[in-house]
Amino acid sequence: MTRPIVEVEGLTKRFAVGGGLLQKPRPLHAVDGVDLHVNEGQTFAIVGESGCGKSTLARLLMRLLEPSEGRIRVAGRDISDLAGADLRALRRDVQFIFQDPFSSLNPRLSVGRLVGEPLEAHRPEMSSRDRRSEVARLLAQVGLRPEHMDRYPHEFSGGQRQRIGIARALASGPKVLIGDEPVSALDVSVQAQVVNLLGDLRDRLGLTLIVIAHDLAVIRQMSDRVGVMYLGRIVETGPTDTIFEAPRHPYTRALLAAIPGPDGGHGGPGLSGETPSPLDPPSGCHFRTRCPHAQSRCAEIRPALEETGQGSQVACLRWREIAGDGQAAPPRSARSDGAEIRFRLYREALAQKENTKKTQQETKT
Template identity: 65%
Template sequence: MSDDTILSARGLTRHFQGAGAPFRKPPPVRAVDGVSLDIRRGETFAIVGESGSGKSTLARLLARLLEPTAGSVAFEGREIAGLSGKALKELRRDVQFIFQDPFSSLNPRASVGTLIGEPLETHFPQMSAAERRDRVAELLTQVGLRPEHMGRYPHEFSGGQRQRIGIARALASRPTLVIGDEPVSALDVSVQAQVVNLLADLREALGLTLIVIAHDLAVIRHMSNRVAVMYLGTLVELGDTDEIFATPRHPYTRALLAAIPEPVPGLDRPAEAIGGEIPSPAAPPPGCRFHTRCPYARERCRIDVPELLDDAGDGHPVACHFWREIAAENPFAPPAHRDEDGPAAARIALYRRAVAQAESPTPTTGK
């Protein structure tokens, strides 16, 4: 592990024991099954997958909100599994979490000042009440809210503003790593864009490392430097964002990309559509877990488990026995570009300039 690595997971596994029928132990749900990855300092690392892929469980394991069944996580070179007392408190300060649902993750009976002040009390007990107030005001400004909002309660805010409160709360302890579990997926598209831009600005300004869990590939392409694709508890592909979107190697990644409806009328969707649904993680298929839905599956895929291997040596590992042959026979056709010269593009540019102009004299807030 190099100095560049801020977080490193090896063979991370988490099984959940379901409550089964009496006298019978059900098979465990293998939510995360042997995931290894290294997060580089300062990058935005995205984990993508559908419901049931285990991405949220993985995020919680990385932050030690859940204990792994097997495997290890090291933060800044230190194993986090056994941490307790002061060391655990330091981990809680340095690694923060942003939750998906800004409606259920904020205590409705606490004012915004209390919500954001609480982590300050925990992590900086020496702070005076006045200092704490100033810091809360600073955090509110940082996330695009106003210091006056301190006395208000969560229900007085819109979804986008609540997510900003969640972000301010996460930033209060001055973390170095922030993990967001679907931080924008509950928001309307125009508000989602505000929060995506905010997270990018904060990462830049504060030198954060971000891990973002999402199911929306377009958002991920926009936010991240590297992407890991998950299917049924395992990583199937990992690489630079531009690489993954231009030349996806795993049939599942190809299918995911092809399934996204682009806002371009008259587009023919590439013929990568996959049938069926993700199998139960309590009974994952043998061999390659994707073989039941894979249009390219062969006999070997039913028996042999493919490992996540960087056999091309270009930092773009994939867990597929046949990815080279698939790429040679059926090169991936990326979706058509949006029209860059038409009236739509010109008006969007005009609109952008107008928003920038309207925002420049006084820094706007979320309202």
């Protein structure tokens, strides 16, 4: 049985906003009591609207931010209060892939220096010659050539820069990679290549991936499990196919219904109203102010994540009633032209990779 490598209990992050001589700062609830676990070797995706707290959650898992409450365990070790050398050791095991592959790379440093920096930090005993050899190996692992070491970030395309960022993240030999929208800044054709590269690296190196994304086509292609986040809380988790084919939470249903169909229409009723402010979130269920199924008790009770079967959990007081209302997620075929292009490119890139492997095996024999 696969064991959890990342476990989160009651994770909360509040930011103090405003305040002054006569006013106290107000708490902004960016992450609000999140519970989740990610199994070793999985790709776990976190999705939700802008401002739902998913990027803050990713930074908490990396300990780039200090949690206000809650516990985080990585490989069975509590990392919630790590500092100094212990926190540096965590950086070796958990690495981050940033959204913008250009702004995350120092333009004054060569690729060799950029990828070699983590080696200097985590493997100081390595000689310059060995370090250069290791950088060449890391670049080859992400589809770049050794001669790229002496070039600078501005000389590369967006997809190549993201590959450099991935090579840099791999340099310390991590167990977990966290990607904050790792392909959203790339062209559609390049997205397919990077998504398949991440999947290949996961399989070859035994990595666990945690991916923040808003593009549901990307999520369906690359993830094993999905966590749906709304206003700082996880409202549903489950296997990717289950989330897409049989969503239980009204918010998950609304997200999927908002996917444009081939005719330009939508798969069902989408979201209504505006997202409440995290400075003043609704009582009880945060989604109740936008939910067509809300009742008075939804304002009084905060729903806990509840097992629904098939490895899924949902935080909704009425999920059993809603599950029998006859509504369903948009069918797999109801995709926009853009989504269809993405899926086709993913399939073509995977097929090309398999053909290359087959050719190499035949050549060896």
